[in-house]
Amino acid sequence: MSGAPILAVDQVSVNLAGREILRDVSFAIEPGEFTGLIGANGAGKTTLFRVILGLQAAAHGTVRVGGAPRSRRNPLIGYVPQKFQLDPDVPLRTRDLVGLGLDAHRYGIAIPTRARRARVEEMLEAVDAGGFADTRVGTLSGGEQQRVLIAHALIAAPKLLLLDEPLANLDLRSGQEVVALLARIASEQQIAVLISAHEMNPLLPVIDRIVYLAAGRAASGTADEVVRTSVLSALYGHHVDVLQVHGRVLVVAGQGGELADTSDHAHTQTQVEIIS
Amino acid sequence: MSQALAAIFAPGFFTSQIVAVAATVSAVAAVVCGTVGVFTVIRGQSFAGEALGDISTTGASGAFLLAVGPLWGIGVATVAAAGVMELIGIQRPRGRDLATGIVLGAGLGLAALFLYLESVDHNTTGATVTIVFGSMFGIPSSAIPPVLAFSALALCLVVALGRPLLLSSVSPELAAARGIPVRLIGVGYLLALAIAVALAAYTIGTILSTALLVGPAATALRLTRSPGRAIVVATVIGIAATWLGILLAYDSYDWPPVGQGWPVSFFVVTLIFGGYLLAGLPRRLRRRATRPDQAGAPARG
Secondary structure, eight states: OTTSOSEEEEEEEEEETTEEEEEEEEEEEOTTOEEEEEEOTTSSHHHHHHHHHTSSOOSEEEEEETTEEOOSSOTTEEEEOSOOOOOTTSOOBHHHHHHHHHHTTSSSOOOOOHHHHHHHHHHHHHTTOGGGTTSBGGGSOHHHHHHHHHHHHHTTOOSEEEESSTTTTSOHHHHHHHHHHHHHHHHHHTOEEEEEESOOTTTTTTOSEEEEEETTEEEEEOHHHHSSHHHHHHHHTSOOEEEEETTEEEEEOOOGGGHHHHOSSOOHHHHBOOOO | OHHHHHHHSOTTTTTOHHHHHHHHHHHHHHHHHHHHHHHHHHHTOHHHHHHHHHHHHHHHHHHHHHTSOHHHHHHHHHHHHHHHHHHHTTTSTTHHHHHHHHHHHHHHHHHHHHHHHHHHHHSOSHHHHHHHHOOGGGOOGGGHHHHHHHHHHHHHHHHHHHHHHHHHHHOHHHHHHTTOOHHHHHHHHHHHHHHHHHHHHHHHOTTTHHHHHHHHHHHHHHHOSSHHHHHHHHHHHHHHHHHHHHHHHHHGGGSSSTTTOOOHHHHHHHHHHHHHHHHHHHHHHHHHHHOSOTTOTTTOO
């Protein structure tokens, strides 16, 4: 069984309110693999995550996690949502949120045992959050909050970590720190990481594979296999240019009127990956 | 020394059964409100708490007309109103204020009718004042057992929901991703909220109930960083405010107009508000002294 993928998405299609969001999306992730889920805003990244988490039903297709059909509460999956906002006055310290990652699904209140405290402490160190362990989560910076959320997800010892646009609201340096942290954890603990982003360049140095979403469809493989003019043109359904500029990749998918067809939010930034 | 004590505790304070009943009921209500209130504030459902308190006016006045104990009328009204709010969709972010507002309006319409019938019947507005602003010194000792039972139910509910309630209050996304039934947890919490508001309404009056629910919890949020400590601090503040309020009201029988006594609820609510303002002072002073360091992660620890 050691060769079995931790996540196998097979021909998944999703319709929301009569609109086709995902069509025949298939890819697999091996244990310990670092995968980037790349796509413009509105390409269906969050929907795909919700399907994997069991929060959204697929019109057809299957998702298997650890070889078994996915279930509502799957301890193999850790999740870091894109939307996380906490008022600064909410009485929840970093260590409280990390502790909840361990056993929030259990009813009753937590019994503060030494073992539980040690586990939380260990996790705080692993994500370099020891310095703000007793600070309210709502007062932390975006990068610090990401690290706390990663600790919250990792403390339950998942085999697959999903992160929804963790870099979207971070400055370049905090983003690099988070990516480096994730790469380290993935290789040290053999946890597969699936990270969504609309900008692939910050991820290219660390990712093993890419799942590229466009127009509801997906192409997957190594970055070299996927991010090329022929593959992405087929995916978008019209000609796309892939340019290499100073070691960075630019995908120029804009084509006049067809821009609006591929994305509801036709920011030029989502079509042309601009170096930050 | 004993003279000073006599000036603070007017004669008969410690032997009065009325005072003892008021102190017991208000302390129990403060414990429940402190516990539930912290979640109310975290979840941003203070408006729902306020609305349930207002609607308990309907229950209390209905109970008056039917000549049953007001506690039962209040309890039925808050639980029923919470149920309707849930059905309308209080758990959807956009539906929250809408559901609360609609139920609030309908409930208060009934209260207007009941209180009108009551005043026609007895030719006074005494019942209205008692219901709306409370009368802690009018609580009979027979109310203690049901108050204790309701309190135990609400506290057990919050403790049992525990961790899933905390996580879904903090982040519904995180909770849902872990397979926590966020909606069901919300229903259980709403029931605890309805009971807490009923107790507060019975103690300090229907429209003042929100002060006991939200005030100590909001104050605790200013003073503590962890949820457990916030609940303990909110509880202590609630008990302190109600007991001090009872004492001041008891003493006020000697204040002008002599022999009348000021309303207990006035003192309780004023003390809670004062406590909230005071709790903001240290942070404000500290901010003035040590800012600016908002984003400085390495500076901490």
